[in-house]
Amino acid sequence: MAVTRSAKPVSSDQDVGGFTAGAAxxxxxxxxxxxxDVALIVSDRPCAAAGVFTTNQxxxxxxxxxxxxxxxxxxxxxVVNSGNANACTGELGERDAVAMAQATALKIxxxxxxxxxxxxxxxxxxxxxxxxxxxxxxxxxxxxxxxDVARAIMTTDTRQKTIGVEVPxxxxxxxxxxxxxxxxxxxxxxxxxLAFVLTDxxxxxxxxxxxxxxxxxxxxxxxSVDGDTSTNDTxxxxxxxxxxxxxxxxxxxxxxxxxxxxxxxxxxxxxxDGEGVTxxxxxxxxxxxxxxxxxRAARTITTSNLVKTxxxxxxxxxxxxxxxxxxxxxxxxxxxxxxxxxxxxVFASGPRPFDVETVRRILAQKDMTIELDLGLGEGTARAWxxxxxxxxxxxxxxYTT
Amino acid sequence: MAVTRSAKPVSSDQDVGGFTAGAAxxxxxxxxxxxxDVALIVSDRPCAAAGVFTTNQxxxxxxxxxxxxxxxxxxxxxVVNSGNANACTGELGERDAVAMAQATALKIxxxxxxxxxxxxxxxxxxxxxxxxxxxxxxxxxxxxxxxDVARAIMTTDTRQKTIGVEVPxxxxxxxxxxxxxxxxxxxxxxxxxLAFVLTDxxxxxxxxxxxxxxxxxxxxxxxSVDGDTSTNDTxxxxxxxxxxxxxxxxxxxxxxxxxxxxxxxxxxxxxxDGEGVTxxxxxxxxxxxxxxxxxRAARTITTSNLVKTxxxxxxxxxxxxxxxxxxxxxxxxxxxxxxxxxxxxVFASGPRPFDVETVRRILAQKDMTIELDLGLGEGTARAWxxxxxxxxxxxxxxYTT
Numbered sequence: 001m002a003v004t005r006s007a008k009p010v011s012s013d014q015d016v017g018g019f020t021a022g023a024a025x026x027x028x029x030x031x032x033x034x035x036x037d038v039a040l041i042v043s044d045r046p047c048a049a050a051g052v053f054t055t056n057q058x059x060x061x062x063x064x065x066x067x068x069x070x071x072x073x074x075x076x077x078x079v080v081n082s083g084n085a086n087a088c089t090g091e092l093g094e095r096d097a098v099a100m101a102q103a104t105a106l107k108i109x110x111x112x113x114x115x116x117x118x119x120x121x122x123x124x125x126x127x128x129x130x131x132x133x134x135x136x137x138x139x140x141x142x143x144x145x146x147x148d149v150a151r152a153i154m155t156t157d158t159r160q161k162t163i164g165v166e167v168p169x170x171x172x173x174x175x176x177x178x179x180x181x182x183x184x185x186x187x188x189x190x191x192x193x194l195a196f197v198l199t200d201x202x203x204x205x206x207x208x209x210x211x212x213x214x215x216x217x218x219x220x221x222x223x224s225v226d227g228d229t230s231t232n233d234t235x236x237x238x239x240x241x242x243x244x245x246x247x248x249x250x251x252x253x254x255x256x257x258x259x260x261x262x263x264x265x266x267x268x269x270x271x272x273d274g275e276g277v278t279x280x281x282x283x284x285x286x287x288x289x290x291x292x293x294x295x296r297a298a299r300t301i302t303t304s305n306l307v308k309t310x311x312x313x314x315x316x317x318x319x320x321x322x323x324x325x326x327x328x329x330x331x332x333x334x335x336x337x338x339x340x341x342x343x344x345x346v347f348a349s350g351p352r353p354f355d356v357e358t359v360r361r362i363l364a365q366k367d368m369t370i371e372l373d374l375g376l377g378e379g380t381a382r383a384w385x386x387x388x389x390x391x392x393x394x395x396x397x398x399y400t401t
Numbered sequence: 402m403a404v405t406r407s408a409k410p411v412s413s414d415q416d417v418g419g420f421t422a423g424a425a426x427x428x429x430x431x432x433x434x435x436x437x438d439v440a441l442i443v444s445d446r447p448c449a450a451a452g453v454f455t456t457n458q459x460x461x462x463x464x465x466x467x468x469x470x471x472x473x474x475x476x477x478x479x480v481v482n483s484g485n486a487n488a489c490t491g492e493l494g495e496r497d498a499v500a501m502a503q504a505t506a507l508k509i510x511x512x513x514x515x516x517x518x519x520x521x522x523x524x525x526x527x528x529x530x531x532x533x534x535x536x537x538x539x540x541x542x543x544x545x546x547x548x549d550v551a552r553a554i555m556t557t558d559t560r561q562k563t564i565g566v567e568v569p570x571x572x573x574x575x576x577x578x579x580x581x582x583x584x585x586x587x588x589x590x591x592x593x594x595l596a597f598v599l600t601d602x603x604x605x606x607x608x609x610x611x612x613x614x615x616x617x618x619x620x621x622x623x624x625s626v627d628g629d630t631s632t633n634d635t636x637x638x639x640x641x642x643x644x645x646x647x648x649x650x651x652x653x654x655x656x657x658x659x660x661x662x663x664x665x666x667x668x669x670x671x672x673x674d675g676e677g678v679t680x681x682x683x684x685x686x687x688x689x690x691x692x693x694x695x696x697r698a699a700r701t702i703t704t705s706n707l708v709k710t711x712x713x714x715x716x717x718x719x720x721x722x723x724x725x726x727x728x729x730x731x732x733x734x735x736x737x738x739x740x741x742x743x744x745x746x747v748f749a750s751g752p753r754p755f756d757v758e759t760v761r762r763i764l765a766q767k768d769m770t771i772e773l774d775l776g777l778g779e780g781t782a783r784a785w786x787x788x789x790x791x792x793x794x795x796x797x798x799x800y801t802t
Contacts, residue, residue: 055728056724056727057726057733057734057735058724058735059727088720088723088751088752089751090736090750122720123720124720124748124752125752231720231723305706305789305797306797309794309797312794312798313798315798318525319489319523319524319525322459322524325458325459326457326458326459326460326632327456327457327458330458332458332459333458334489334491347525349491350489350490351489351525351526388798389794389798390791390794390795392794393710393713393790393791393793393794394791396710396714397710397713397714397716397789397790397791
């Protein structure tokens with residue numbers, strides 16, 4: 001998704017009307033309160049809410065609870081912790097997730113059902129619920145407190161991930177703020193992607209759900225660090241209407257484009273911060289028999305270890321790219337395929353001579369594009385992948401439980 | 402598949418009635434004839450033939466030609482080369498594969514349609530067909546020449562892979578010989594798995610096809626080195642009946658068990674010889690809603706980079722195993738799942754306390770078993786995987802095209 005011309009990125013201290021945010025250090029992981037690890041995002045009025053959750057059937061308790069709360073009605077706050085995923089924790093896990101909502105509801109004066117809950121960290125360890133509840137009580141949410149939230153939700157991330165956007169409508173400007181943590185389920189027992197998007201626009205819940213599902217498809221669902229989905233993946237979008245402005249008619253696609261832009265920016269920040277990642281590559285598939293086929297081919301290429309290692313080694317192994325497409329389940333007829341690395345054609349219905357050194361130089365860069373035209377139809381898709389480095393293996397093999 | 406009690410492994414100089422084999426050095430890769438790279442397996446009479454070929458839609462020319470020849474009728478010989486996969490070579494590739502069959506037919510005096518063709522090596526480079534045809538003419542097939550064939554088809558393999566079995570029937574003994582090369586599509590542009598099984602039993606072609614499909618499912622289709630399937634994967638089983646003995650009634654399952662055993666032995670040899678592989682692990686899934694579900698879960702676990710790196714680092718990260726099952730598409734309800742590493746229960750409807758050092762010791766061994774009981778039904782499956790080492794990345798990234 002390209003940046004909508006009318007959406008403007010803004011700095012991280014941007015205010016989003018009606019929202020406050022803050023964090024505290026609870027010592028979730030080991031009882032030592034060394035870093036921020038519990039955060040609150042609070043709206044002064046009920047928000048239309050939309051969520052996208054992990055498709056992993058081993059779904060964590062906070063995802064189950066939050067999905068239920070969102071289905072019930074509007075949301076007033078998000079409470080989130082890092083250091084412990086509250087996943088694979090059985091019935092106790094669900095009680096603990098509800099207890100996080102209750103502590104937050106008590107603090108801000110709302111119903112527990114109006115609180116969304118998210119967790120990230122180690123799997124299979126009961127939540128230190130008392131320490132978290134105590135931290136919730138001590139947080140003092142403030143305007144533009146996004147940086148604290150972004151830091152508090154980091155696990156193996158090396159950088160905060162946040163983006164602000166202003167969207168001009170006929171009656172004035174609405175604001176969007178995105179905050180995320182990554183980086184794929186790349187670290188042992190570290191449960192993955194959390195992303196929150198807050199806006200002061202007024203948007204109906206049905207529109208918001210449609211916009212959110214589309215934005216997830218065009219951003220987080222296109223990234224692959226290691227092909228594993230987490231037990232805790234959560235995207236939440238809250239719209240509180242504090243600006244008094246509602247995108248209507250032509251403005252609605254503009255607003256949707258801004259949500260796309262925020263999610264794509266967060267997804268790119270996540271990919272670029274993947275552990276052991278030295279390069280990011282984009283795979284564009286066109287000419288597929290269907291969009292689904294294109295998506296299958298693109299995703300299989302970005303998750304192929306042979307492609308990932310070739311990219312790491314700047315090796316123009318187009319045979320691996322073609323073979324990955326061939327096993328993806330998408331319809332592929334090699335007599336009709338064209339493969340480009342950046343703008344260099346390396347295969348067109350058969351091998352094409354190309355300057356190996358030129359392609360090596362392209363692949364030696366930090367990001368690059370691979371394009372497949374399957375020559376069969378109108379289906380298109382895009383996916384982002386990362387290289388596979390010896391460092392990745394070291395990080396994931398040497399972790400001590 | 403367990404070894405059938407009545408099948409006896411034998412040494413590699415075993416004779417299989419009616420078959421001769423040999424190899425020559427053609428310099429397929431670069432014109433320098435330093436090593437055996439073209440091989441022939443010849444039967445003195447027509448063989449019932451069954452084949453299993455790559456499911457990759459980017460299928461190599463020799464697979465296309467051999468599939469056609471097998472459908473037409475009996476087979477008299479297999480001609481195979483390493484050093485060049487004859488894959489992604491367009492129409493020229495198919496003409497070259499037919500030319501290999503013609504050269505072989507001319508030498509032994511049969512129809513070109515009675516010759517099966519296989520190739521392995523670099524993708525996208527035209528076959529040096531003259532050098533190969535010339536090598537075919539100079540090969541002198543002999544009884545028990547299996548070692549030469551096994552050496553000639555090696556690419557990145559470090560060891561020959563062969564197994565011989567005798568099966569006693571009521572009227573006497575029939576022989577089976579298996580020869581294979583690996584090791585997953587693990588080396589850049591090196592096209593993968595070739596396996597040939599020869600027997601002097603008399604078996605009807607319909608029985609042979611059923612037996613072969615089953616054996617492939619229980620062996621080669623269960624192994625995963627890197628999740629990539631090759632353009633050239635081929636399993637061929639030839640039965641020439643030279644023993645005069647036909648397994649009948651109860652003997653047919655015994656014979657089928659021997660084919661399973663040969664294929665499983667070859668598959669294990671391939672996995673153990675994977676590049677950058679230091680460990681092999683077996684995943685057993687039971688209690689799945691269906692066999693298909695069990696297979697999905699087992700295969701997703703064996704191909705998960707997070708599981709593979711954890712095994713490499715001897716890290717008892719059961720959360721990764723459970724999360725891989727959860728995203729496999731199989732029905733999974735974590736409240737019903739039991740996970741065992743060797744015989745140690747680490748999860749049973751929730752985390753179970755276990756002695757970490759004991760499990761570390763298990764995972765530090767060269768092979769190990771992981772068992773998941775999904776607690777939902779009667780579905781079972783098994784898959785073998787390998788660890789993911791920094792050495793794997795080095796091999797696959799540092800290759801120079």
